Amino acid sequence: MRWAELEREACSVARTVSVVGDRWSLLILRDCFLRVRRFEEFQARLGITRHVLADRLRKLVEAGVLARVAYRQRPLRYEYRLTEKGLDLNPVLLALVRWGDAHMAGERGPPKLYEHRACGHVFDPVMCCSVCGGAVTARNIRILDGPGAAPAAANDA
């Protein structure tokens, strides 16, 4: 299976992975949420090759996750900003952070803390049920076929 085929699958994980499913895209997005916007700054912070950076930025723009906006005419220069669609990836990044903090942190503790402006406290991001607000874990979920399920079933989720 090739990259391009992924987004055609009847699986939301596969479709999302077709956009952000490589290490560089995820790290670029991490930096976007830290307000990094410019080519040179991504390149310096990430240690990614310019070639690959240009490619990933182009793909993220095509996917509608980032927008390429001119921040200066003459000489014409562009920067990359999260769109609403991109901002919506925040839970994905938070989930990655949470797992890294819990399972891969050094002895010194988590490198970043997150404060919830609404309540003013440093918090852990927790997955909750939109209906009852209770915590959701792997063991208290049941997975059902939805309306967009594959006809005969095969690849899914």
Added chain:
Amino acid sequence: MRWAELEREACSVARTVSVVGDRWSLLILRDCFLRVRRFEEFQARLGITRHVLADRLRKLVEAGVLARVAYRQRPLRYEYRLTEKGLDLNPVLLALVRWGDAHMAGERGPPKLYEHRACGHVFDPVMCCSVCGGAVTARNIRILDGPGAAPAAANDA
């Protein structure tokens, strides 16, 4: 930067990405949560080459996300099961699903639905604050340096 250097960064996203930051690992994990356990079944469902599948399973086992357990002696056969550490990746997968459902779903709707056993309802997974329980979005978070932050600061998150 090479793969191996990622996990040494003072960034929980980078460390997590060093484990699950490629498309196949994420799709394998998706299937794990759907109770797929065997080599042949992964291979058939994913369309991944056997070569790469063997490599990814090995790496996920090394990372402690999956466990390789014999399910039959003579002939000796192994299957792959999520460990506690692996089950803890559930929020990552849910966040990916949620974004795919919201931004990449076909017109027929989401391919899968998730029922919260605790309340019995089909729900959307929402990121919440562990302190106040309120919803967390990109715009109501403030990011602070934590105890494990890089000394002089450079790559972070």
Added chain:
DNA sequence: CTCTTGAGTTCCGAAACGGAACTTTGCTAT
């Protein structure tokens, strides 16, 4: 004794990646 199952390994050509140099446009300091 041949067939089938299951979990891999091997081999090869194609694609993606890492590293470094080069390009382009206009500003800035000499």
Added chain:
DNA sequence: ATAGCAAAGTTCCGTTTCGGAACTCAAGAG
């Protein structure tokens, strides 16, 4: 005026990884 610099890429090349298909190994089944 002119040499240097900044920013955002592009080009080139050698290495690594990937996709596809065939092969291996062990044991039970017909």
